[in-house]
Amino acid sequence: MSEYKFIVAGAGFSGAVIAERIANELNEKVLIYEKREHLGGNAYDFVNKDGIIIHKYGPHIFHTFSKKVWDYISSFTEWFEYKHRVLAKVEGKLISLPFDFKGIETLLTDKSEKIKDTLIKTYGKNKKIPIYELLNSEKEILKEFGEFVFEKIFLNYSKKQWGVNPLSLSKEVLKRVPVFIGHRDYYFDDPYYGIPNNGFTNLFQKMLNHKNIKILLKKDFKDDFKIKDNKVLFKGKKFEGIIVYTGEIDYLFDRKFGKLPYRSLKFEFEDYDLKEFQPVAVVNYPGKERFTRITEYKHFLNQKVKKTTISKEYPGEYTPQKKNFNIPYYPILNKENKKIFEKYLKEANKIKNLFLVGRLAEYRYYNMDNAILRALEIFEEIKQLY
């Protein structure tokens, strides 16, 4: 039996929150296995040679409606009040996302007044309307407008991002990028937002720097633990303690019901001897380019350095054995994959001391705040068993 009663697999937000709670609230020792060489999961960042904080796995902006999550996470960091604005390059022009009245005025000059009027009369001002609603509108002008936005903003972007036509995806995905009835130049509505002023990795270090927490980096949980006959085995013997697993659920069960597919990403970083490459942190490219967006990192903390670093983001199919696209980023949430997931979940539920938490173990998309909230909820369940 391991000397630890609590084992956590993965040091992203899901694992880190639970480990922190066990160490602080329960005052128990906890051992974290993290197969990467660093903490933070996909929110990991580092300082590059020019002093710029880079998000290695893509741009991460913290935002939440939950005061509970905000208060909890703010005990480990101060915040830089970064308000996220996203632009898209369409027909050589920069427009704001969500697509708003400025976009209509820039790209649909002749009909812009009529479209804006009809949108306001139909839906009211300052509303967000999902694209599928416009596509199904009985008013010809709105339907045409919906088709225009769909083609210019969603079609290629989604084909690149998901490798399929967006119409074959669930409504949840189409809901994520709506049209806004009015002018606005910010992306999220959440009342609490920001970037940790010393970066995300620093936040993780503060969370996990505790006498009760030991972290094994570059160590896969499955090197020491196995699932067999509905039991967790530690080095071949039954483990009676509590396991919190935040990795891929299919991998935990040796992919016995099949592989759960994901989309992956490749980031190509480029350094420039420029003060600024683009006016905002993130510009989307919904056109024919192979990449989906360019991120310029110095904007997140308004870093005043002479040089700049950007990344171009290329989506692709997740293939664990390959050099590129070997990180599972976005679960592909269709019926077939959900069925496979349910089979794994059923197996997992037979093991009372196993808790699955996070985007990989639960095969769903979580923003950081949802991952934190979920981890806090699961911690309450663990307390009941403790």
Ligand SMILES: Cc1cc2nc3c(=O)[nH]c(=O)nc-3n(C[C@H](O)[C@H](O)[C@H](O)COP(=O)(O)OP(=O)(O)OC[C@H]3O[C@@H](n4cnc5c(N)ncnc54)[C@H](O)[C@@H]3O)c2cc1C
């Ligand atoms: C490109 C991109 C941009 C995003 N931007 C935002 C954003 O702006 N705002 C926002 O709120 N959210 C954003 N997210 C979502 C955010 O990344 C997730 O909410 C967060 O990563 C969830 O944390 P997690 O701990 O569940 O998963 P992860 O961060 O993936 O952490 C899981 C950890 O477990 C480790 N692990 C897996 N299997 C094992 C194993 N067998 N043994 C040991 N360790 C293992 C992994 O190496 C990893 O470090 C974004 C996601 C992506 C992909």
